[in-house]
Amino acid sequence: MFGLSALFLARFQFAFTVGFHIVFPAFSIGLAAYLAVLEGLWLKTGRSAYLDLFKYWLKVFSVVFGMGVVSGLVMSYEFGTNWSSFSQKAGPILGPMLAYEVMTAFFLEAGFLGVMMFGLNRVGKGLHFAATCMVSIGTLISMSWILSSNSWMQTPRGYRIDEATGRFLPVDWWQIVFNPSFPYRIVHMGLAAFLCVAFIVAGVAGWHLLKARREGRQASEQVRLMFSMAMWMAAIVSPIQVLAGDTQGLNTLEYQPAKIAALEGDWESESHAPELLFGIPDMKNETTHFKIAIPYLGSLILTHSLDGKVPGLKDYPKEDRPYSPLLFFSFRIMIALGMLMVLVGLWSLYLRWKGKLYDTPLLHRIALFMSPAGFLALLCGWITTEVGRQPFTVYGLLRTSDSVSPIALPNIATSMIAFVIVYFIVFTGGITILLRTFAEEPHPDQHGPAEDQPQRAAGTTQVSHQPQPDAGMAE
Template structure:
């Protein structure tokens, strides 16, 4: 069979980028929110303050929807590996397939096993057991992230393999080297912090919205909203600077193992010491230069090598057919870094306001926190674009090209499925996000006990047989 046309390859790549781009939001949301729920329940058990229970019951409704959308959106990618990327699955499957199966056998079973207890067991099991279930679900999300990032990181920095000369398949030789490949620790920490930071800004924006609404309506902000906002801002103030340091360490690792990606990210064409930092420009792959460049002397070497005379690679060091598309990742990287800096500034600002005792009364800061709601997820998406597009033209870096990984599928078939995915995703996930926005629009102290997942069966019974609840209420009265 003949390989697909270049346009079919591009569309297959775009289809996977679209589906994984939608999907990654929900697991990241689940990872951060599950940890937040575990903290809330732990604080409730330790302090007996009902405000933490109210917040737990408020956010667990959001978690249940986000978790469900994450599972649904992830199923599609499994099919795409077989339909659009069968050659990659055949050659890399002995390694990536095993790692992904570990994710199912450990993380998914752990999450699924305790999710029901977490959602519906508050009034049916003891407090300790319910807290253990919440912790298990949170740990399950982290284990899931670990296996998926191990698989993806192996594709970035492959280790511990041999290539079968007869079939061209990657065969595992050293599983520890495969799992703990050179980029894995850095990417695991970077992704985990990104998930926590993204959720912190969603929580903070939700609280900011309710504080602004309360001020507009001339009433006091509830304790639950203030506690929620305070916790979110503590997380932003602590995690954002740590994330910047983690990103710097990740950059040093990428310079060592994927120098072409660094050159494309920086828009550098010539290898040089005492390299400047390109703040802005438009990389031109045809003329091999960056137009309209705005540079800061010496800063490139200092950032990338921690030395003023460090050597920074240029794209001309690499063959033209092995260069990542610099214009894409040049801007995606800068958007990610810019948003990271903004999140850190918001965190520092919150510390100053906390010191001045105006954290809950500064309207300007609340508007900023509200506008920063999507910042974490936008930065996360830009980071993944930088990582994955920067790996091109390889699926397994330096070993297996993307053009050699795609299935021999007709352009028309990919176009039809791409159109169907876009329509279905807009309808399904657009509706899901709409539901989330409506739920977040209600303050966390409005009848949370009655609206908790434990009462889902009562709600369903009321809708089916309204007289059942009325009769039970009369009996209780007697």
């Protein structure tokens, strides 16, 4: 069928479904933490704007969480239908880890989600805040188990292979869970989730700041507050993310050097290696065309030494090489977006210092333009990580070609078409709801899901909802 193989279509189908799915858990992780911060600040300060923002973003969270659950269910079926050989061989290790994720994280989230979403006026303020924190902690625990499972596939440890069946059997669960790449990847992913939400919040706030300016009025306290909080997050977290990415790169160089060679477009291992800013890797001719390089920078970045040795793809058999062209560009797009986030964050600090954070339309336009940047960088990072592991599902041990089910191409094609149709219908509807929500400005006495009357912190003075001259400057 069109020259495609069952293996290729099975890989494409999983990439398609997980590419949709990964956006929503990242959104949920960052947004749950943001909701916990907003509610905590409301309880501590009594400032009603925090409660208004909590209710506003709680509606967004309800949609995002639901879409994440729906999109995630499909992948569990794909393991059985398209990747049964992989499930059979890696199941003794990955099966318990995914079960732990359900028992420790999903049950925690599901148990407190209803209280968080519908109990603001039905339970005590302390209990409701505890429920919000439990949901946030649950998303982080879920992320930890999923990343531990995936990291084991990248850097497998603590196993033995049964000679009769070829199955991976656990020997040391501590080594399995806390495998060499896991600590670096969980930090990188967690920070990525926070940045994704920070730039979405900044984009929404930027839109309303520009709208207020066009209408000749001052933006509301709620809009200014969430823009201030988002810019603080961008300014603080984006530089830390760059450092976290650097440490992960060092770890990848140690345990997956072929991936580093592929994403750098290097064919010959060399010391004093340059950094390629641009090029077009050619897998057939084993070269990179149209190179634009900075001398010595490759060795400096990858090894922290000017004469450090950088691996080349020719060090590895052709059948063991990742596909360099895709890795080369996905990695550079991710880096470029990360650098833009750092610049926006630093610029916001300067404008905050000058007292012009809310009076610079160019920053607000850039924040609006950059609102999907976190998710785009996340997807590019996922492509870099997963494509760089190829041609293996368990790095160096189990090939992707040996992991696929003995399923016919027409069957995969049928399910692929069904997935594409259903996903675009469902997720187009979900995205439409989110955009309509974003178009509404947060306002006083914002109603959350199933809330009839706003609840204010007891014993506090009612805070005016009119924008104050210094509103948000201290956030």
